[in-house]
Amino acid sequence: MTISVPLTRMKAGERRELILRAATGVFGTSGYVGATTADVARAAGVSQPYVVRMFGTKEQLFLEVINRALELLLAGFQSALDDTSSDVALEKRMGLAYVNQLKEHGVLLSLMHAFVLGREPVIGRAARAGFMKVYRFLREDAGFDAAQVQNFLASGMLINTMIGLDMAEDYDGDPDVRELMECAFPEKVEMVRELARKRTEG
Amino acid sequence: MTISVPLTRMKAGERRELILRAATGVFGTSGYVGATTADVARAAGVSQPYVVRMFGTKEQLFLEVINRALELLLAGFQSALDDTSSDVALEKRMGLAYVNQLKEHGVLLSLMHAFVLGREPVIGRAARAGFMKVYRFLREDAGFDAAQVQNFLASGMLINTMIGLDMAEDYDGDPDVRELMECAFPEKVEMVRELARKRTEG
DNA sequence: GGTCTAAGTAATCAAACGATAACAAGTTGG
C-alpha cells in the first residue's frame, strides 16, 4: 500500500525528467512490452494516468526513453573523445565511457530491448536509426575503421547481454562466470557486481 | 479469416515439434512478453487453448523453445567441431555454424530475448544456465581460451542484435548499414538479406 | 486575497490475454 497523499509539486519539466529516469530503469528490467505504465508510475512516485497523459502513449514514452539513453551514451563518448589529458588509448577510453553508462540503471538495457524489436514498425525504425547514429559517431567522430567499430560494438553487445542476463547473480557460484566477467568487463567487474547488488537489494 | 475445419491429425509428438518451431519464430519476433499464445497457435495452425494445454503455461512453452534452440545451436557447433575435412580454421567454422542457425527463424533471436530477461526469476535462471552451457562448450570442447570465447560470443551478440534490429531493412538505403553488415557477417550478407526478404514478404 | 492556470489524482472502461472447462471426433486394440 503506497501512501500517496501530499506529493510536493514540481514543474512539468522536472517531473518529466524524473519519470524518464524511472521509466529507463523499468524498461531496462522488463522490456518494452513487459513494463507497464503502472510500474513506471510507481517507480516515479506518481499516478499511472499522469504518466500516460504526460507522454501520450506508452510507445511514445519508450521512444523518449531510448532517445534520452542515446543522448547520454553519445555525450559520454564525446567526453571520452575530448579528454586528451590521459595517456590511455582512445579505444580503451571509449570502452570505459560505455561501461560507465551502467551507473544509471537501464540506459544500456532499454536500448538493448529496443534493438531486439526491429520488426515493430515504429520502435524498429527508431532503434535502427539510433544504432546507426552510434555507428557513425564511432566511425567518423572517433575515427575508428570499420573493423574497429565492429569489434567495439560486438564487445558492447556482449556487455549488454551479460547485464541483461544479470550474470553477476552467479559470479560467486560459478568460476566460469567469473572468468567470463573478468574478460568482458576489464577492471570493472567490481563496479558491475556492486551495481547488481544494489539493484537486487534496493 | 482462418479456415480451421478439417486439420489432419497428428501424433502429439509431431504436433509438439511443429508448435515449438512456430513458437520459436513468434518469440523471436515479438519477445517473451510480446508474443501471445494466440500468435503461436495461429502460426502453428492450431487453436490457442491447445497450445496452452500442451505446454501447461506460456512460460513453460518459452522454456522449451529456448532449450530446443540451445540444443540446435550446440548440435551445429558439434558438427563444425567434428568436420575436420575442410582446411578452414576452427574459429571460422564455428562462426559459420552460428550464422547458419539463422536459417531457422527465431532460434538465435528467441535466445536473445531470453538473455535480456535475467531478472525474471524462472526465465533468468534458465537463460544464464543456457548461456554458460555455450560458454563451456566453446571453452572446453572447442578448446578456445577465455579471450577467444569472449571475442566469439561478442561477435555473436552483435549478429543477434543486427538481426533483431532487422538491419537488412536499411541495407539498400544506407551505405553505413552495408559496411557494417559486410563486416559483421563475412561472406553471409546475401544469405541474411535473402532470409530477411522472405520474412518480410512471406 | 482572490483567481486562474498548471500539476496532479481517483474512478472507470474496453480490449487483450492466459487459462480452464466442457465437448467433439478420430484412432486403436480387444
Add this chain to the structure above:
DNA sequence: CCAACTTGTTATCGTTTGATTACTTAGACC
C-alpha cells in the same frame, strides 16, 4: 464393433493493461 484413449475444438472467464474522463488543489500573479 464398440469402448476407451488421444487429438483437437468452441465457448467463456477473471485479470491485467493502456487509456480516458472528470474532478481536485497548489501556487504564481496581479
